[in-house]
Amino acid sequence: MKTKAAVMVESNKPLEIQEFDLEAPKAGEVLIKYTASGICHSDYSILHGVMAGKVPIILGHEGAGIVQEVGAGVTSLAPGDHVIAVLTPTCGKCVMCLEDKPFLCSQMARILGTSKMLDGTTRFSQNGKPVYHMGALGTFSEYSVVHEGSLVKVGEDVPLEKVCLVGCGVTTGVGAAVNTANVKEGSSVAVIGCGGVGLSIIQGARINGAKQIIAVDPVPEKRELAMSLGATHTVDPFAEGGPIKQVKALTGGLGVHYAFEALGRVDTTEQTWGMLRPAGRAIIVGMTDQREKIKLSAKGLFAEKRIKGSGYGSSQPQRDIPRFVDWYLSGQLKLDEMITKEINLEDINQAFEEMGRGEGARSVIVY
Ligand SMILES: NC(=O)c1ccc[n+]([C@@H]2O[C@H](COP(=O)([O-])OP(=O)(O)OC[C@H]3O[C@@H](n4cnc5c(N)ncnc54)[C@H](O)[C@@H]3O)[C@@H](O)[C@H]2O)c1
Ligand SMILES: [Zn+2]
Ligand SMILES: [Zn+2]
Known part of the structure; x- marks a missing residue:
């Protein structure tokens, strides 16, 4: 299928809005339609060379959306589920996951280091050439393919354009x-x-x-x-x-x-x-x-x-993300107030410039 996304083609240059090919989810993977994505300073840091990132790369890692399709062997999610994307794939098998520290999952280090899926390939491409996606999430794309462990399910009554912030910041x-x-x-x-x-x-x-x-x-x-x-x-x-x-x-x-x-x-x-x-x-x-x-x-x-x-807040995503969403629903955790504005994907470069000047708290892209 095709998807529209904001891609970084070079450091310190504006992101470009382009169309990409997106492969179907493989075993253990999920096709998601993001409905919203926050913009985090870590995206800004990759764009400005403070954090490493291979190009061309679809940035964004603070998203929420709806599951469209699941790959073979996916048991915890089904089409229609509302989810928040998280930074760690929580593999459950590596030394750090077994020591109850999924926020340090060694698979996350691999994903963040390569910006590819765990099998070492990408699901995004353009003219047959691979396109990377940050954290194997790439939330600056309307559709993406991510690992099952990178998604946490939330209730259907939860406003995704607010709780996307729970994905990172x-x-x-x-x-x-x-x-x-x-x-x-x-x-x-x-x-x-x-x-x-x-x-x-x-x-x-x-x-x-x-x-x-x-x-x-x-x-x-x-x-x-x-x-x-x-x-x-x-x-x-x-x-x-x-x-x-x-x-x-x-x-x-x-x-x-x-x-x-x-x-x-x-x-x-x-x-x-x-x-x-x-x-x-x-x-x-x-x-x-x-x-x-x-x-x-x-x-x-x-x-x-x-x-x-x-x-990642020393978090256990499957425990903490629902807990933080509950705090939002009960009014203890304020998210609406943290969102300076909702924007279209096309306005993303302006949002980055504002972040560079320290303006606003969070801009949220709504697809
Ligand atoms: N450890 C993690 O797991 C993790 C996860 C996400 C983000 N981060 C990092 O957290 C940091 C903050 O991210 P963010 O999205 O909130 O950034 P942001 O750009 O939204 O906020 C930075 C704030 O710092 C203020 N500031 C500028 N100069 C200052 C100074 N001299 N003294 C005090 N404040 C100053 C700005 O006005 C702005 O309000 C980034 O470095 C980001 O990469 C870390
Ligand atoms: Zn972040
Ligand atoms: Zn792990």
């Missing part, structure tokens, strides 16, 4: 707060970077009962949004004193229990360490250029500070 952020850090009730939290991921961390910290949540972002509208989603204080990192001094001042000079980085930069990662109180924890969620090195003061080690990375 929300699970990453809420999961970082409630799983990776397991923020304690009554604690203090700082979040550096209040885009889709950072705002989700703020919501996870609020849901877990944090007493003080400090949102750090240079964009005033992001700080306002952060306040409406659960932050108790905000900091403009470029205001006098800089982010560390300002966060410390808000915590009686002591620093926070948890500092999250949700931006993907060396300087902001190092800032988390500086704003921690003794025995505090830095949780690094942003995807910094993997060739970079981070420098931390040795002093913090004596103070028993800890630093931990967070991958």
